[in-house]
Amino acid sequence: MTGKTHVMGGIAATVVTVHFTSYEPGLIIAAGAVGSIIPDICHSGSKIGRKFPVISKMVNRLFGHRTFTHSLLFLVLVGYVLTLFTNDQSIIIGILIGMASHLLLDAVTKNGIKLLYPANLTFRFPFTMKTGGSLEKVVLLLLTIVTIYYGKDLIL
Template structure:
């Protein structure tokens, strides 16, 4: 999936999570969007890869694309890191939700992800699409509608 789809996916997932969480929704949603971009640090052309080019290159050389940073092992290590060094639970939850949304969206692509890294098993859904395809834009449109719905539900008390 493209960076924009991951952003909308992180937004939709974190807004949906605010429906039953008692965290600050602004922090949670902001962190969810950032978390949705983190796994692609392994790809130099991604939004994260362009922001941190040296780190991206090192990670890509060591692990490749859609392996370690798209795995449950990575998710657990980020959770441990966040719980150890970040005192705000809304930020931690948002980052983790964003990462999970990224993984789910990439499992919908033909290339899938190495969810069980270091095992070399590729995990993808039975029905997949290509990154940048018309189907991806339909997915992005659906996620956008869900973001508006959950955003209204989350922030309607401000209106």
């Protein structure tokens, strides 16, 4: 998936979460957007990879693309590290939801993800799509509609 789809996925997932919980809307949604790009630190051409090129290249050399940073292990590790720096649940949950939405979206691509890393098992849905293709544009539109639908009460 492209960066804009990941960001919209993180925003949509956190807006829906806000609709059903009492988390601070501004914090959790912003954290969801940030969290949605974190797994791609392993790709130097990604939004986050271009911002932190040295870290991105190092992570890619150590693990490759869509392995460790696209796993449940990484999700748990980031969650733990976040608790060392903040006890604000809106931030922690938002980042983790954004990251989880990233994993879900990448699992819909042909290459899938190594969800159970270090096990060398590729997880992908039975239906897949090409990154940047027409189906991804439909997914982006649907995520935008979900965001507007569940977020309309936040504006009023």
